[in-house]
Amino acid sequence: MSNVAQSFLRPRRSPSHEAHVKRFADLTEQEILALAITNEEEDSRIYQGFAEGLRQAYPSSAKVFEEMAQEEVRHRGMLFDLYRNKFGEYLPLIRRQDVKGFIQKKPLWLTRPLGLEEVRKHAEAMEYEAARFYRKAAHSARDASVRQLLVELAEIEDQHENLAQELGEKILTKTAREKEDETARRMFVLQYVQPGLAGLMDGSVSTLAPLFAAAFATHNTWETFVVGLAASVGAGISMGFAEALSDDGSLTGRGAPVVRGVVCGVMTALGGLGHTLPYLIPDFWTATTVAIIVVAVELAVISYVRHHFMDTPLLSAAFQVVVGGVLVFVAGILIGSS
Numbered sequence: 001m002s003n004v005a006q007s008f009l010r011p012r013r014s015p016s017h018e019a020h021v022k023r024f025a026d027l028t029e030q031e032i033l034a035l036a037i038t039n040e041e042e043d044s045r046i047y048q049g050f051a052e053g054l055r056q057a058y059p060s061s062a063k064v065f066e067e068m069a070q071e072e073v074r075h076r077g078m079l080f081d082l083y084r085n086k087f088g089e090y091l092p093l094i095r096r097q098d099v100k101g102f103i104q105k106k107p108l109w110l111t112r113p114l115g116l117e118e119v120r121k122h123a124e125a126m127e128y129e130a131a132r133f134y135r136k137a138a139h140s141a142r143d144a145s146v147r148q149l150l151v152e153l154a155e156i157e158d159q160h161e162n163l164a165q166e167l168g169e170k171i172l173t174k175t176a177r178e179k180e181d182e183t184a185r186r187m188f189v190l191q192y193v194q195p196g197l198a199g200l201m202d203g204s205v206s207t208l209a210p211l212f213a214a215a216f217a218t219h220n221t222w223e224t225f226v227v228g229l230a231a232s233v234g235a236g237i238s239m240g241f242a243e244a245l246s247d248d249g250s251l252t253g254r255g256a257p258v259v260r261g262v263v264c265g266v267m268t269a270l271g272g273l274g275h276t277l278p279y280l281i282p283d284f285w286t287a288t289t290v291a292i293i294v295v296a297v298e299l300a301v302i303s304y305v306r307h308h309f310m311d312t313p314l315l316s317a318a319f320q321v322v323v324g325g326v327l328v329f330v331a332g333i334l335i336g337s338s
Helices: 002-008 029-054 059-087 116-140 144-171 174-206 208-218 221-246 257-274 284-309 314-337
Strands: none
Touching: 029 059, 029 116, 029 144, 059 116, 116 144, 174 208, 174 221, 174 257, 174 284, 174 314, 208 221, 208 284, 208 314, 221 257, 221 284, 257 284, 284 314
16 A cells, blocks of 8 residues: 555655554545545635636636536535445544645645646646545555445546536637637736846847947957946846836736746846857957847847737837847947947
8 A cells, every 4th residue: 555655645744743644554434435525625625716716817717617616515415425324423534634645735726826727737637646546545455345435436536537528618618718828828928928028128228338338448358248247137136126026916917026027137137148148259359249149139039029929010029129229239339439
């Protein structure tokens, strides 16, 4: 039985807690049935948590999880009726964490905002892993009544997985799924693409003037590199904090401020470092030529991202980005040459 347990869980428990948990193989038939009842109740609440977390952005998927939560309640009722007929009204408190080797779940249902695909995969894994656990446990069980009970539990979990598919086909129509996929795309743009693009634009454009001013003022590649490095890192820190403090995402749906700040800050620094790194080349004109080529690539990438994710016409995006970049670039050269 220990091999089955080890394949499903690597629990992190203190030695004192280990002394108080029971092995799955040591559970009585009453305790196994009580555990199954507790699991059904817990899974119902998890699905309800998914439904609540998805309701605003993905109402059709939220409805699927509401139906699955209700089905778990019905299964709990069936199991409790069987338990009551065999053992009476008293139901011992036994939970997953009380059993060594039982499946543990990360509290994804507490996360906000919830990712649609991540939730779907988590729900599928819940049903599949529970069924597999019960089936392998039944294979190792010696008592015939316990074995039969575990087989029945595995079949119930298999039915749950089929139910999820049937509900998905019934509620998540093609139109509803397309609408939710579009919502997921918009949320991805809001939470990652927009702050990343803002950072990349700021880092790529705003650092041009100090970098090329230093380059043409000193004609020293190392000093130019140091200026560019300082400007890139400073801009990254500044933009990261500005984005993180702009709003908490509760009203705008833009996601966790820390994540947005990190994305924006890192992309800002990368945007500046792209045309700063060529100045590690000792020859000034070679380094400057490579830096100019890198700037052209950066501006092209920014134009493409704006066109692809922000629905900006490609020529319009390229014109806006290139004009701004060229103006800052020329300003840097003129200041450095004066």
